[in-house]
Amino acid sequence: MSAFDLDGYLKERRVLVDAALDRLLPPEQTPPPTVHRAMRYSVLAGGKRLRPILVIAGAEAVGGAAQTVMPTACALELIHTYSLIHDDLPAMDNDDYRRGRLTNHKVFGDAMAILAGDALLTLAFRLIAENAALVKDPRVIRDVVAEIADAAGTGGMVGGQVVDIESEGQAVTAETLEYIHIHKTAALIRGSLRAGVRLAGGDGAAVAAISDAGQSLGLAFQIVDDILDVEGSLEVLGKTAGSDERKQKATYPALHGIEASRREARRLIEETKSRLAVFGGRSAPLCALADYVVERKS
């Protein structure tokens, strides 16, 4: 397992995902150009492409190929990006920088940023529908649309963001913080893995196993994000470090301390890997990715 070349794996898939995103987003010159420029500005700003790669790795865990899930992989990146654009708005977190460059509304204005986010969310479902042409059983598309909508809606990502915003400046319990993390971050990470497994024809047991793994992986990812926000710098993170504290956001280290946070992240990653064991050697990329999630510096 330790011999797995994660760097090579990630690079290869990032190239595929970036090319697909560029192909699937409307060109800048397509009318009306401003909104397409705004959409491409944020989506093509780089980033880890974690969610698309999880869709691909989920498919691979049950013997599927990257190209057969690519539209859905891109859809997950569009949903992630729309949530960042809306979160960064002055009415929400009011952030000026993201991935090392000005946030969408700082460049295109608040109205266009709202519309670009709306358009990315809409296009995401269009892409999932397109994925029907690449799978053995197109009926699975209905399940993927429903599940991704659940993961992105008030029972998932949006729900987490709502509680996050309502908790700013408040004393937050450990339970509320876990609610925020599980909904705001873990739901879409879990949804990405589930979508990949479903599209590649995985059975109910495979979907259940990947779900559990996605839940612990997603929670670990957000805890490490919180730690990095405390410890990181603008150069490494591409966003202003310490911004959670300034905005009086509840974070895992603020509530439990840095050391306990690190321990919990490591425990969750071990749990993730044991939940991936049923997939055998095909989950080697996901296991390596899980290790990377706690060891990463940005």
Place this chain on the structure above:
Amino acid sequence: MSAFDLDGYLKERRVLVDAALDRLLPPEQTPPPTVHRAMRYSVLAGGKRLRPILVIAGAEAVGGAAQTVMPTACALELIHTYSLIHDDLPAMDNDDYRRGRLTNHKVFGDAMAILAGDALLTLAFRLIAENAALVKDPRVIRDVVAEIADAAGTGGMVGGQVVDIESEGQAVTAETLEYIHIHKTAALIRGSLRAGVRLAGGDGAAVAAISDAGQSLGLAFQIVDDILDVEGSLEVLGKTAGSDERKQKATYPALHGIEASRREARRLIEETKSRLAVFGGRSAPLCALADYVVERKS
């Protein structure tokens, strides 16, 4: 045709749609409650339910029944409502009243209004996926998801809103105004009709015919909306009359005059009805609805 009881038809379907919306929206007490309150506040504020009724009438035009397209009918209302919530934001049109009551952000704040809109758009696609259980051929769901995404995205509603916002305070050509109207309003009206016909098993010819009818109906609807904004009052419209002029919005009457606008709306409605002729008696509700669109006072 003139004997058709449109009032009775609309009332009956509105009751069905309102009940389905109430059932399909998460209850207020479901966590997190604030966003569900915000979603329900705007969706259940009344309104004509034009788009859901068009989905139903589209299905009926090819022999389908209202209950078999109800989740998608509701989805179209959620998409329409999300677009109103986001349009009303201070960063966009900055409106305080809608349907006779305070706009969403005036009650729940800008952040919650953005998130409630996002959640409604997301839930809309969830509902279309659910519609699979009610149709003969569930593969049609994929087409409906793709088409509604196109109608609501930058090639449709969002695209129209982008050009509308960019045109404020500018001298606008007749071509640009038509672009705005066709994209911002007609696209979703056309999409509603297409979805109804598709879900009820209509063939390619039926989809094409309803598309053409939807295009002219949608354009007529927006022209009449423009006329009402000039002539109407707060009591009748439920929103501030003359707001287009105050916001320096391009409108059909401003560009062509009231009389020419009325003539064009009437011409488009005749066109709509002739395009509906292929459906025979089954399109009686749609023909009556078309007449109502130009005659309505709100």
